[in-house]
Amino acid sequence: MDEDEVGTVDVPEATVARLPQYLRALSTLAEAGLRTVSSEALADAVGVGSAKLRKDLSHLGSYGTRGVGYDVEQLHRQIADHLGQTTSWNVVIVGIGNLGHALAGYGGFASRGFRVVGLFDDGAHVVGEVVSGLPVRPLDDLPSVLRPGEPTIGVLAVPAEHAQVVCDRLVAAGVTSVLNFAPTVLRVPADVDVRKVDLASELQILAFHAQRRAVRSTAAAPAPTAPAPTATTSVPALQRSRRPALGATGPVLDRVGEVV
Amino acid sequence: MDEDEVGTVDVPEATVARLPQYLRALSTLAEAGLRTVSSEALADAVGVGSAKLRKDLSHLGSYGTRGVGYDVEQLHRQIADHLGQTTSWNVVIVGIGNLGHALAGYGGFASRGFRVVGLFDDGAHVVGEVVSGLPVRPLDDLPSVLRPGEPTIGVLAVPAEHAQVVCDRLVAAGVTSVLNFAPTVLRVPADVDVRKVDLASELQILAFHAQRRAVRSTAAAPAPTAPAPTATTSVPALQRSRRPALGATGPVLDRVGEVV
DNA sequence: TAGATTGTTAATCGATTAACAATC
DNA sequence: TAGATTGTTAATCGATTAACAATC
Numbered sequence: 001m002d003e004d005e006v007g008t009v010d011v012p013e014a015t016v017a018r019l020p021q022y023l024r025a026l027s028t029l030a031e032a033g034l035r036t037v038s039s040e041a042l043a044d045a046v047g048v049g050s051a052k053l054r055k056d057l058s059h060l061g062s063y064g065t066r067g068v069g070y071d072v073e074q075l076h077r078q079i080a081d082h083l084g085q086t087t088s089w090n091v092v093i094v095g096i097g098n099l100g101h102a103l104a105g106y107g108g109f110a111s112r113g114f115r116v117v118g119l120f121d122d123g124a125h126v127v128g129e130v131v132s133g134l135p136v137r138p139l140d141d142l143p144s145v146l147r148p149g150e151p152t153i154g155v156l157a158v159p160a161e162h163a164q165v166v167c168d169r170l171v172a173a174g175v176t177s178v179l180n181f182a183p184t185v186l187r188v189p190a191d192v193d194v195r196k197v198d199l200a201s202e203l204q205i206l207a208f209h210a211q212r213r214a215v216r217s218t219a220a221a222p223a224p225t226a227p228a229p230t231a232t233t234s235v236p237a238l239q240r241s242r243r244p245a246l247g248a249t250g251p252v253l254d255r256v257g258e259v260v
Numbered sequence: 261m262d263e264d265e266v267g268t269v270d271v272p273e274a275t276v277a278r279l280p281q282y283l284r285a286l287s288t289l290a291e292a293g294l295r296t297v298s299s300e301a302l303a304d305a306v307g308v309g310s311a312k313l314r315k316d317l318s319h320l321g322s323y324g325t326r327g328v329g330y331d332v333e334q335l336h337r338q339i340a341d342h343l344g345q346t347t348s349w350n351v352v353i354v355g356i357g358n359l360g361h362a363l364a365g366y367g368g369f370a371s372r373g374f375r376v377v378g379l380f381d382d383g384a385h386v387v388g389e390v391v392s393g394l395p396v397r398p399l400d401d402l403p404s405v406l407r408p409g410e411p412t413i414g415v416l417a418v419p420a421e422h423a424q425v426v427c428d429r430l431v432a433a434g435v436t437s438v439l440n441f442a443p444t445v446l447r448v449p450a451d452v453d454v455r456k457v458d459l460a461s462e463l464q465i466l467a468f469h470a471q472r473r474a475v476r477s478t479a480a481a482p483a484p485t486a487p488a489p490t491a492t493t494s495v496p497a498l499q500r501s502r503r504p505a506l507g508a509t510g511p512v513l514d515r516v517g518e519v520v
Numbered sequence: 521t522a523g524a525t526t527g528t529t530a531a532t533c534g535a536t537t538a539a540c541a542a543t544c
Numbered sequence: 545t546a547g548a549t550t551g552t553t554a555a556t557c558g559a560t561t562a563a564c565a566a567t568c
Contacts, residue, residue, distance in 0.1 A: 006475065014535060016468050020461040024443055038549065047445040050549095051537055058551060066550040067544040083464050084471030091463065102362035108443065108460040114467075151474070153466055176473070177466040183284055183368065185307040193469045195462050200368040201280040202455050203351065204343050206413055206437040207374075208276050209453045211344030213436070214411070215266065274559055298525065310525095311561055318527060326526040327568040 006081050015056040019079055020112075021046045022053070026076040038069040085113050090150050092118040092175075094166050095158030096126050096136050099181060103155060105132040114153070118145040139166065142173045153177040160184045167194075266341050275316040279339055280372075281306045282313070286336040298329040345373050350410050352378040352435075354426050355418030356386050356396050359441060363415060365392040374413070378405040399426065402433045413437040420444045427454075 025045040029037055043053035057064070057075075060082055064070040080086060091114050093100050103109075104119055119136045121127060126136045137145070146152050154175040158166050163182035170178060171192055178194045180186055183201070186194050285305040289297055303313035317324070317335075320342055324330040340346060351374050353360050363369075364379055379396045381387060386396045397405070406412050414435040418426050423442035430438060431452055438454045440446055443461070446454050 006471075011468075012535070016465055017461075019468070020458065020464040021445075023464075039551095040549085045445070049537070051539090052535090054549095054551065055536080062551095064550055065544060066542070067548045069549070082468065084467040085464070087467075087471070089463070089467050089470075098362045098365045102358045103459070105358045106459065109463065112460045112464060114460070114463050151467075151470055153463055153470070177470045179462050179466060185281075185305070191473075193466060193473075195466055197457060197459070197462060198280065199363070199366060199457070200372045200374070201277075202439050202457060203349070203369065203374050203413055204280040204283075204345070204372060205276055206439060206453060206455055207344040207347075207349050207411075208271075208279070208342065210349075210411055210413070210437045211266075211347070213451075213453075272559070299527095300525085309561070311563090312559090314525095314527065315560080322527095324526055325568060326566070327524045329525070 009059065009061060011059045011082070015059050018046070018048065018056055019083055022056070023076065023079045023083065023085070026072055026079070030072050030076060034072050036069045037072050037075075039064070042070070087113075087151065089114050090117045090147075090152040091115060091155060092120060092142070092145060092152060092170075093155045093157060094120045094139070094170065095156060095162075095181075096121040096123075096129075096131055097157065097159075100155075100157035101131055103157060104134065117152070118142075139169055142169060146173045146175065148174055151177075153179060156180045156182055156186075158182060269319065269321060271319045271342070275319050278306070278308065278316055279343055282316070283336065283339045283343065283345070286332055286339070290332050290336060294332050296329045297332050297335075299324070302330070347373075347411065349374050350377045350407075350412040351375065351415060352380060352402070352405060352412060352430075353415045353417060354380045354399070354430065355416060355422075355441075356381040356383075356389075356391055357417065357419075360415075360417035361391060363417060364394065377412070378402075399429055402429060406433045406435065408434055411437075413439060416440045416442055416446075418442055 022042065025042060026037075029042070029045070039050040039054045039057075043050040046053070057070075060078060062070070062075060062078055064075075091109065093103050093116060096104065096119050100119070100121070104116060109116060116132070116134065118141075119131055119134045120139050120142060121136050122139050127138050129136050152175055154167075154170040154177065156163055156166060156170075156178060160182045163180065163184045164186060167178060167180070167186045167188065171188060176192045178186070178188070178192065180194055180196045181199070183198050186196075188194055282302065285302060286297075289302070289305070299310040299314045299317075303310040306313070317330075320338060322330070322335060322338055324335075351369065353363050353376060356364065356379050360379070360381070364376060369376060376392070376394065378401075379391055379394045380399050380402060381396050382399050387398050389396045412435055414427075414430040414437065416423055416426060416430075416438060420442045423440065423444045424446060427438060427440070427446045427448065431448060436452045438446070438448070438452065440454055440456045441459070443458050446456075448454055
């Protein structure tokens with residue numbers, strides 16, 4: 001560790017993913033009038049351990065003051081710098097369906113320095129419509145909106161079937177950062193960065209854990225000697241689990257193709 | 261590894277997060293008429309290494325056939341089982357703003373076995389409105405919609421300021437799985453499972469990497485002996501990086517409170 | 521039997537955590 | 545100086561990966 005310039009030192013991915021949370025917590029603290037904060041207090045506000053927080057900050061070359069803590073404003077600036085929050089980023093949204101619509105109007109983007117500068121869709125019924133103050137344009141207009149030299153993030157909110165094609169067009173137009181809401185794997189050149197948000201997956205993961213809790217609590221029941229007692233007998237739960245076991249409903253088959 | 265019953269063996273978190281992707285890929289393969297698939301091919305479709313896939317499946321106690329591969333339908337059933345996809349899950353959405361609206365109409369939920377059974381909001385202007393076929397009800401109606409015995413997932417799409425209060429009410433009503441779209445840390449009892457989706461964070465993480473690429477490519481430029489050449493001279497890029505350096509725009513401060 | 525592909529082993533890597541010496 | 549809190553070290557844990565023996 002020598003140079004301290006932003007972007008010089010390597011920051012672990014897990015740390016990067018937490019930086020936005022720290023930043024947000026610091027904003028809240030600053031608004032509350034706090035000038036200084038300890039790793040303990042900040043970590044707490046974000047719901048992580050203080051050791052992890054300090055480790056994370058150490059990757060930024062951040063300097064707190066021993067015995068005192070961190071200067072809230074300075075640390076905020078430092079993290080914002082690392083996240084590129086000093087620059088305003090342009091965002092284009094492709095696919096103005098249900099979700100694209102919502103994203104176009106999402107206040108959380110603007111407040112963190114992201115400016116939605118273009119909405120795109122090739123559906124005849126949407127093109128031309130004005131959404132959140134911006135006209136929906138055909139995909140062909142992409143190049144005219146993407147100013148080379150201005151960093152632009154592409155948000156993909158199209159159905160899975162179209163995701164790859166649309167992504168290709170974004171890349172062709174010079175976009176190198178893509179946020180993909182379609183449940184598909186996108187193939188992109190090595191210099192393009194793709195992040196994926198899969199809403200249904202999130203529910204599926206929750207369901208996995210919930211089922212597990214349910215099964216566990218059932219499994220913990222003593223093997224019934226007589227015919228099993230009625231429905232949901234209270235059972236010695238293992239760790240977590242308050243819900244009764246799942247009532248079996250008809251099987252459900254996964255389908256492809258639907259999104260947004 | 262003895263018993264093979266779903267929910268018995270421990271499955272690593274990283275694996276759980278990939279199961280929905282495998283499931284989806286298997287659906288696609290099945291639709292394409294494939295009866296059998298090798299770990300190589302399936303892994304490929306999901307964008308992971310085949311070793312990782314096989315390791316993941318081994319946690320489920322899955323049995324493929326050496327020399328042959330996996331039976332597409334059987335593997336699909338097996339994973340669906342583990343994910344609790346055999347049961348239909350109820351979902352309630354709280355906060356019918358921009359995002360809640362979109363989620364209520366999101367086709368990707370239904371197709372994966374999630375049924376939206378209730379929409380809630382306390383805003384005078386939304387209550388009573390019908391969204392995607394469901395009436396928006398006041399939060400007080402929560403208990404009447406949540407059938408004890410039916411596993412229900414709560415989706416939080418309210419502004420950050422209200423997230424904790426609303427979450428408390430969900431928990432009080434018996435919800436033990438929460439998907440949180442508000443950029444706040446939720447405090448919940450140990451038996452409640454919370455997952456968070458922070459849309460702005462995703463952009464921030466992309467911005468971090470993009471900035472890094474930009475800085476790197478600039479840093480790789482030979483120290484100019486004469487006054488630096490104009491603007492974006494082509495520069496020996498390190499690995500990735502095609503974009504010019506960021507044009508500095510005014511600083512942007514983070515704010516709290518806005519969501520959805 | 522020969523070829524293919526699994527399930528598992530062992531090595532490696534990255535992330536988390538607790539503990540503490542450094543230092544304000 | 546005494547108390548507080550950082551930044552870092554070292555131990556631990558979990559996840560990834562390559563390689564290969566088992567076996568269809």
